[in-house]
Amino acid sequence: MDKLIKYIAGEATDAEKKEIEALLHTDAEIRKQAEQLQAIWDNAPESTVNQVDTDKAWQNIQAQIGISNAEKSAKITAKSVKVIRKKRTRWRTWSRVAAVLCLGMGLTYLVYNQYFKGEESVSLAESSGDSIKNLTLIDGSKITLNKNSTLNYPQKFEENIRKVTLEGEAFFEIEHIDNQPFIIQAGKTEIRVLGTKFNVSTHKKDTVTVTVEKGKVAFYPSTQKRKKVILTKGEKGVFSAKSVEVIETKNQSLNTNAWRTKLLRFEDAPMNQVAQQLNDFYDLEITVSESLKNCRLTAKFSEKSVDEVLETIGFMFEVKVEKLDKKIILTGGNCTP
Template sequence: MSANESISDDLLARYVAGTTTPDEQAQVKAWLAQSTDHAQELARFERVWEASTQVGPPAMEVDVEAAWSKVNKRIAAKNEQVEPKVLPLRKSSFAAWRVAASVLVVLGLGWLGYRWMTPIEKAEIAVVKTQKNTLEQTLPDGTKVFLNENSTLTAAADFNEETRTVTLKGEAYFDVKRDETRPFIINANGTEVRVLGTSFNVKAYDNHVRVAVTSGKVQFSTPKQKVVLVKDEAAATSEADTIIKLPALNFNEMAYRTRVFVFEKTNLSDVVASLREGYHADIRLGSRRLENCLLTARFEKESLDTTLSVIAETLNLRVVRRGNSILLDGSGCE
């Protein structure tokens, strides 16, 4: 029995790449339990997947559409040639970080739920913290928060009373439940973000705080200045507690949550920076002559290997792995 008769190649690809949801993982495991042939099929698919990420010699002229086609053809060709063999699964480093942090996350969520569901003293607070992982959390008021890695969200002891106040260190995307009687307030490294109900991203790993709004209206303030941001607007703090509105909203900054990257004649140095933050991977360029190569492409919930393979095919580059680092190298695009 082949995998295609009962499970999609897309789901198997994301399972091998380590980007499946818990429900999808359960679906694959149930499929594996149906027959020993399925384990062999999955092992063969993993060999095909790994083989497909090995980029060959540069072509003379390749665009993004041709690069996608070439990567897909390699997967199909290898699928017909590789003999079935049971191999251990090797998931991406992004998934490995999530597994490594699972115990911490489970314990943290259990404690957080207990603190928010039972009476607490005014002096006490509730904390959600991430390390080498991301985490989505629903607050008691119905607000959804998606924390990036190395971030901490602290809720005030009187949360859900007159105001809904939290403190953020790191980065998080907020989808705030609207409540006109209780404003939602985020304190982040000397700044304040105040809303009634909207969606936005706050990046506050240091004193350079950035706010990007995807819906509704946000009030962003420092001790010296206050600005109002609406949908598709962004701003950041600068010297002397001032706020500067940015020329355009960069949705790639939120790819750690969406796993969607959109590049429009973007310098390769900026592409690599976006991928590094979005995939939490150490990606570098082999030389400075590659920095100004331009890329126009869209990647939506693709694995890191697939994304890098398409970029390499498009710009005639090689993907070189050195330990935990990934290098994009080649002769350049001049």
């Protein structure tokens, strides 16, 4: 077998090679050994196995399985309670009356508090509808709301925190105030800042994207602050509801704020990226052929229509444009400079 190993490792002399190759033809046992050794040799992976903590993982699983079992037994209890309750309809009616009374008293208390003591602040909502809207908050922070977006904010901020809620997309310019951080609740995430400029988008289902233009922000799932990611200038964080996690990347797009500035910029950007950004900006479904994917575009489009943009691209790379409603297919392409 030693000779066989030398053979497989490429160390056999010509004479040894001949000898072994002859043996491989005649001896089935040797052939089997050779196959196995070759399989080991060929498949030996360069990367080592990453160690995982199976014990800890199993504890996690047990905890979760335990929870789901507990939930089930809770459901069963709830069902039996229902059965009992049916028999106690009269008691239920009275309890309802009591609940309504309690609620009424609670509301009275709240209203009293707000109007007479003025401690609790009234919550305001601003929705942009079909146009882009500019807001200035009481603390001097400027917010640009993209179309179809809503910002909820208090008329007066609390003493040690400034908190707002965003649905949709907005660009924030936050005034720095010592010891009064600004927190944006967006989908299932929170973004915590002191003073910066950045863009927040919840337009895509189950994702929240934060792109920082200046300063520093902390971005984390609302329920898991320890999973926070610190983003600085030029960085982008993407939160996925599925994994409940923020992934940090370089912001490769120059067009994060295009919805605000109406200016599309590309610098040596591959066409598949260009297509994606055009899709986001114009709300289209552009696909590019394989041959075009690596064509690189450097261009500026200021307040141009899709047709004008496509015409330019078509001219530059000899592209054929097929248009069917929102679906646009770009084919052909000659990228030699």
